Amino acid sequence: MSTNKVTISPTATLIIAGNYERVSLELENQGTVVISISDDSSMDSTVGVTLQVGEKRSDFPPGDDAKFFYQGPVYGAVASGTAVCRYVEWVTYRE
Numbered sequence: 001m002s003t004n005k006v007t008i009s010p011t012a013t014l015i016i017a018g019n020y021e022r023v024s025l026e027l028e029n030q031g032t033v034v035i036s037i038s039d040d041s042s043m044d045s046t047v048g049v050t051l052q053v054g055e056k057r058s059d060f061p062p063g064d065d066a067k068f069f070y071q072g073p074v075y076g077a078v079a080s081g082t083a084v085c086r087y088v089e090w091v092t093y094r095e
Contacts, residue, residue, distance in 0.1 A: 001090050008035050008076040008083045012043045018072045021091040025070065028056045031083025035076045045079040 006015050008031070015027065015037070029035050029051040037057075038048030051057060076085050 001088065003086065003088045005030065005084050005086045006076070008078050008085050010045060010078055010080060012038075012041050012075045012077050014041070015074045015076050015085050016087050016089060019089065019091065020071050022071045022089055023069050023092055024058065024090040025074070026056060026058045026088045027051060027074070028086045029053055029083060030086050031078070033078050033081055033083045035078055035083050035085055037074055037076050037085075039070075039072050039074065041073070041075055043075055043077055045077045048075075048077075051076070051085070 006013065016025070027037065032053060034053065035051040036043065036045045036048040037051055
């Protein structure tokens with residue numbers, strides 16, 4: 001498991017890099033403005049899925065197939081100012 005906080009700006013900001021060992025991901029908007037999230041490094045705040053202030057999302061992009069976990073990079077952007085996005089990533093356990 002790994003966790004971190006990332007400051008999101010109006011330009012595409014990498015929240016977490018891709019990881020092929022990821023089995024689950026949770027994002028939480030701890031800022032005071034809405035964050036747009038996407039897998040596109042050229043995104044801005046007008047595209048993607050919104051993460052409202054205080055909202056948490058798991059297994060981005062949303063899906064209900066327990067065999068599917070998004071393992072690619074996640075980017076964020078805000079319309080103005082900055083926001084803080086916290087993530088928790090769970091990875092496969094290997095002995």
